[in-house]
Amino acid sequence: MSIKTVSAFLEGKIEVLEKGVPNHTETVISDVFVFNDFAYKVYKSDSTFFNENFSDLSSKENRFDFTRADFEWNNKLSPEIYLELKGLSVNGVVPTIGDPTDNADELVIVMKKIDMSDQLIKKLHNKTITISDCENIGEQLAKKLSELPLSNSEQTVYSDFLSRHKDIQPWIKTVDKYIPEKLARKYQEFVKEYIEANKDEFNSPNEMGMCADIHADNAIYKNGEFYPIDSYAPKKDWLHGYKFINLYRVATDIYNFLGKEGFNAVIEAYQKSSSEEVPRRHDKFLAIYCQLINWPYQYMLAEKESWRLDIADRYGKAVEEIYSNDNF
Ligand SMILES: Nc1ncnc2c1ncn2[C@@H]1O[C@H](COP(=O)(O)OP(=O)(O)O)[C@@H](O)[C@H]1O
Ligand SMILES: [Mg+2]
Numbered sequence: 001m002s003i004k005t006v007s008a009f010l011e012g013k014i015e016v017l018e019k020g021v022p023n024h025t026e027t028v029i030s031d032v033f034v035f036n037d038f039a040y041k042v043y044k045s046d047s048t049f050f051n052e053n054f055s056d057l058s059s060k061e062n063r064f065d066f067t068r069a070d071f072e073w074n075n076k077l078s079p080e081i082y083l084e085l086k087g088l089s090v091n092g093v094v095p096t097i098g099d100p101t102d103n104a105d106e107l108v109i110v111m112k113k114i115d116m117s118d119q120l121i122k123k124l125h126n127k128t129i130t131i132s133d134c135e136n137i138g139e140q141l142a143k144k145l146s147e148l149p150l151s152n153s154e155q156t157v158y159s160d161f162l163s164r165h166k167d168i169q170p171w172i173k174t175v176d177k178y179i180p181e182k183l184a185r186k187y188q189e190f191v192k193e194y195i196e197a198n199k200d201e202f203n204s205p206n207e208m209g210m211c212a213d214i215h216a217d218n219a220i221y222k223n224g225e226f227y228p229i230d231s232y233a234p235k236k237d238w239l240h241g242y243k244f245i246n247l248y249r250v251a252t253d254i255y256n257f258l259g260k261e262g263f264n265a266v267i268e269a270y271q272k273s274s275s276e277e278v279p280r281r282h283d284k285f286l287a288i289y290c291q292l293i294n295w296p297y298q299y300m301l302a303e304k305e306s307w308r309l310d311i312a313d314r315y316g317k318a319v320e321e322i323y324s325n326d327n328f
Helices: 003-010 048-053 060-077 120-125 131-145 157-173 181-197 245-272 280-302 308-323
Strands: 023-026 030-034 038-043 082-089 096-098 106-112 208-210 219-222 225-228 240-242
Touching (some): 060 082, 060 225, 120 219, 131 219, 157 240, 245 308
């Protein structure tokens, strides 16, 4: 986003829902302007890291396609937060907000402002999540996910897991100063062997579903309500996968703080409000696979937020606990 547009937001010159001067949060892929009641998010075109590894947002066409899909997805899962899509035109002296058509220069996601202290990971960290909250989360997760479209992927669960297994390697490698390669390999081999050992069962497209990037960081939990945030998969390949990955990513993050009791509470409550039988025989495999995504992620975030180091270490202990437990 141009300096002119950032300054216009920061100087309160852009006509938005609310007057005032926002806080500016910049991530690898977006600029977010947070006012008192609303927040505005614009995807960047020039994040080499994201463009090369996830989705190429350098052309306007791709960026608009991605932003529209991202908004629709988040709006479906958390309509209370993801309000509408707007267009931003930057040609005049002051940029203006209008309709989100192809004539706009950028798309802007308009959100209700959220209090990041309600982020699920923070509530787990400060021990304010109870087992009954875990049940709420499982139940609401099942309801929300049932709103998503069916997957039309031609992959089978087997082939999809093999490519997910491949994707894990460079992901963990980015934090090899924290996770020794040998240790990472041990868990990755477990995952690979499990996929091969269950090839017959996994070799079916019927078990595929839409996959959301929902985990303890990408969720708000407030007044007993669970709201996924920013949960559109950054990479097209990850939009589809084994239909229970969503459930296990959340349940596994909960395991890291509330142990097996919390993990079971999420899954059992999900099961009660879902028509599909959750095959509990894959618990150990799915939990370890999910840890291999979220554990390194905590180390990545810890680069900027040092309080996360504790969390990352805790996740690491939990992976080993699950791995070495024959009865998990
Ligand atoms: N609706 C919102 N209210 C308040 N802060 C927000 C809101 N949306 C995003 N933010 C802030 O911006 C950060 C990045 O937002 P996010 O949607 O996760 O962007 P990205 O896709 O770049 O990861 C969040 O971690 C949060 O600090
Ligand atoms: Mg995010």
